[in-house]
Amino acid sequence: MAPAFEAQGGAPPPQAEPVQEQAAAAASQNNAHFSNYESKVTIVGSGNWGSVASKLIASNTLRLSSFHDEVRMWVFEEILPSGEKLTDVINSTNENVKYLPGIKLGKNVVADPDLENAVKDANMLVFVTPHQFMEGICRKLVGKINGDVQAISLIKGMEVKMEGPCMISSLISEQLGINCCVLMGANIANEIATEKFSEATVGYRENREIAEKWVQLFSTPYFLVTAVQDVEGVELCGTLKNVVALAAGFVDGLEMGNNTKAAIMRIGLREMKAFSKLLFSSVKDTTFFESCGVADLITTCLGGRNRKVAEAFAKNGGKRSFDKLEAEMLQGQKLQGVSTAREVYEVLGHRGWLELFPLFATVHEICIGRLPPSAIVEHSERKPRFELLDGSTQYC
Ligand SMILES: NC(=O)c1ccc[n+]([C@@H]2O[C@H](COP(=O)([O-])OP(=O)(O)OC[C@H]3O[C@@H](n4cnc5c(N)ncnc54)[C@H](O)[C@@H]3O)[C@@H](O)[C@H]2O)c1
Numbered sequence: 177m178a179p180a181f182e183a184q185g186g187a188p189p190p191q192a193e194p195v196q197e198q199a200a201a202a203a204s205q206n207n208a209h210f211s212n213y214e215s216k217v218t219i220v221g222s223g224n225w226g227s228v229a230s231k232l233i234a235s236n237t238l239r240l241s242s243f244h245d246e247v248r249m250w251v252f253e254e255i256l257p258s259g260e261k262l263t264d265v266i267n268s269t270n271e272n273v274k275y276l277p278g279i280k281l282g283k284n285v286v287a288d289p290d291l292e293n294a295v296k297d298a299n300m301l302v303f304v305t306p307h308q309f310m311e312g313i314c315r316k317l318v319g320k321i322n323g324d325v326q327a328i329s330l331i332k333g334m335e336v337k338m339e340g341p342c343m344i345s346s347l348i349s350e351q352l353g354i355n356c357c358v359l360m361g362a363n364i365a366n367e368i369a370t371e372k373f374s375e376a377t378v379g380y381r382e383n384r385e386i387a388e389k390w391v392q393l394f395s396t397p398y399f400l401v402t403a404v405q406d407v408e409g410v411e412l413c414g415t416l417k418n419v420v421a422l423a424a425g426f427v428d429g430l431e432m433g434n435n436t437k438a439a440i441m442r443i444g445l446r447e448m449k450a451f452s453k454l455l456f457s458s459v460k461d462t463t464f465f466e467s468c469g470v471a472d473l474i475t476t477c478l479g480g481r482n483r484k485v486a487e488a489f490a491k492n493g494g495k496r497s498f499d500k501l502e503a504e505m506l507q508g509q510k511l512q513g514v515s516t517a518r519e520v521y522e523v524l525g526h527r528g529w530l531e532l533f534p535l536f537a538t539v540h541e542i543c544i545g546r547l548p549p550s551a552i553v554e555h556s557e558r559k560p561r562f563e564l565l566d567g568s569t570q571y572c
Pocket of ligand 1: 221222223224225226227251252253254275304305306307309330331332333363364365366508509510511512
């Protein structure tokens with residue numbers, strides 16, 4: 177894989193590529209074995225999207241002989257207002273009454289509150305928790321998983337470390353020494369739960385056969401999955417669109433209309449592409465036209481929770497914090513956009529790129545109250561100064 181960071185001559189690459197390469201090499205050694213026996217799937221996470229993912233997966237493990245029927249789902253245990261444990265209720269009713277009420281997950285889904293026990297026999301791990309919990313989860317899993325495990329991350333977000341930004345798939349690969357694909361797309365969970373048609377994109381590193389296995393595991397007649405060889409591009413699309421969705425929500429809250437919102441989405445897409453390509457020169461332009469790119473951006477800016485809460489934030493003139501609004505409006509679900517905006521801002525500040533990304537920078541400054549919501553149009557319309565970089569046109 178080419179080193180990512182060509183534009184800033186001499187700056188360190190943002191991710192530890194050798195670890196990923198080792199993981200990929202181990203994965204290809206395991207691959208023959210992997211494709212020849214029944215794969216056992218565990219889902220790590222059980223929120224709104226985690227529960228829908230378990231429904232998709234459970235229908236396929238029953239149907240396809242290459243998978244073991246049972247699907248384990250690790251649940252962060254909670255006591256419900258009724259006094260019952262969430263895992264007990266899921267196992268007796270087959271429904272995640274807190275995060276996906278009214279939808280049967282499949283009788284072959286087994287909720288397990290013990291993380292170590294949930295992963296112990298699995299050789300396919302699906303990670304789907306809010307991104308802020310992943311570092312702790314990985315720490316608990318070190319040394320606890322099988323050597324021949326393959327992973328996929330459905331998580332949107334990144335960690336910012338001293339050495340640079342770390343995508344969640346890289347965190348998983350580096351901490352657990354396993355290969356990790358990603359699945360992202362225009363996927364508002366509640367719509368897929370009721371089997372409305374949508375599409376998704378699997379991003380893989382080298383091994384097409386493993387990508388195909390993930391495609392098989394997730395695909396249904398109403399959920400069409402395609403694979404592209406661009407882990408970073410797919411994952412960054414899924415991560416960055418939440419920042420643009422906040423901008424779209426501000427515009428909605430200020431009742432600025434559809435033209436303004438479309439302009440903000442276009443500027444946001446341009447910044448998503450430029451940021452991704454600056455971090456990883458391997459990111460492909462075509463990825464932005466897949467479900468994970470423009471389609472996810474559109475659905476998130478029209479219907480997602482980040483847009484909804486940002487709209488309320490702007491309607492309140494920025495006087496009620498995102499934390500308060502999240503607690504009031506989302507019933508335990510987590511916003512990803514606000515923390516991603518902060519993480520992106522840290523990267524921009526650290527690398528001297530703030531002037532290149534006026535929309536990303538402004539979204540964070542609005543979120544922390546440094547600028548009013550109306551600044552979204554005043555600041556985003558500034559022309560990014562790509563001439564500060566060598567070979568500027570390739571990023572636009
Ligand atoms: N919901 C969607 O429509 C959707 C669609 C695509 C991708 N995603 C992504 O999927 C990921 C998971 O989102 P979700 O919608 O399944 O979750 P969610 O926001 O609905 O639920 C939050 C989850 O976090 C768990 N949790 C709370 N505290 C925790 C802790 N300390 N440690 C571990 N877990 C804890 C809760 O039990 C719950 O399962 C996110 O990265 C999100 O961006 C969501």
